[in-house]
Amino acid sequence: MTDQLLRRVPLRRGHRLAVVPVESRFARLARRVLAIFVLLAFPAAAWLGWDAALRSQLVENHSQLRDSHQTLQAELDQTQQRYQQLEVDLLVAREAVRDGRKIITDLEQQLFKLQQDLATYQGALAPNAMVPGLRFQAFELQSTERPDVFRYKVMVSRVGSESETTQATLFIEVHGSRDGEEVVIPLSSMTAVGDDEGLALDFRYFQVLPASGREAELSLPEGFQPKRVHLRAEHDGKTLVEQMFDWTVTGAKS
Structure with missing residues (x-):
């Protein structure tokens, strides 16, 4: 149809004919969609890169936290073992103190009785030896x-x-x-x-x-x-x- 229009239009001498292609509606829509896609591609790529970096950092932090948790758990186990050992040592020490006090009390009683016996024997020589x-x-x-x-x-x-x-x-x-x-x-x-x-x-x-x-x-x-x-x-x-x-x-x- 374009060729027929061109044939019907008389051309004057000295004039030039410029053919301007007419863009269809579909082509304009496709070009706009492509432009929007290109504009959205950069932020999407940046977001995907940031998300990947964040996930990598989270994985690394999780690994460090897991190692720290294991270390703290080992230290806690050691502390609990030392605490239990100290409890045992304290019980043993308390028993030793009780035994030591009992021994001291027994020795004091023996010494006191010996002193009373000595005072009794001295009483035969000194009248006031048995005076309380x-x-x-x-x-x-x-x-x-x-x-x-x-x-x-x-x-x-x-x-x-x-x-x-x-x-x-x-x-x-x-x-x-x-x-x-x-x-x-x-x-x-x-x-x-x-x-x-x-x-x-x-x-x-x-x-x-x-x-x-x-x-x-x-x-x-x-x-x-x-x-x-x-x-x-x-x-x-x-x-x-x-x-x-x-x-x-x-x-x-x-």
Whole structure:
């Protein structure tokens, strides 16, 4: 039909004929669809790449979390095993402490009975040996690395009923001389504790004082020459027993 139209249109001299193809509706629709597809292809490709990278990262994180979980589970198992072992050790230690306390109590009872027996035999020679009350069994002095520092120890016991307990206060004074004069210095002024209220006595069978090594050290004042040690136990302001010991160093203690 186009050829027929061309034949019917007369051409004048000097004129040119331009043939413009007419695009069909289907072709225009196909071109638009192709353009839209191309425009959507870039975002889709980017999204697919991001999704793949995200999935890869999630897989890697999941693997790391799984390894961390296994490590933590192994550490938890080890901790539980150590905890169970500590529980067993604690039970054993508690049993050992109970046994040790029982042994100490038995030894104290035996010592107390032996002391009562000794007091009974001494009663045949000394009329007041069986009188119930406190006894200063020993006072011991030990030298240290410093010539003016000593460690002391006092052992106090009693005669009487096994069911009774003793509560009192022990005071210690050191008699000696300084600059040619006789002086009396309380032990509290020679120790780091500096307790002017004395040492507490609270026992059933016997008690050794002081309780710790630091409290057992005494330092002599400069120029003081000790001669004797006076021990006195009081209760409610009443003297229960007192005794004088010579200042005698019995041995060195490292």
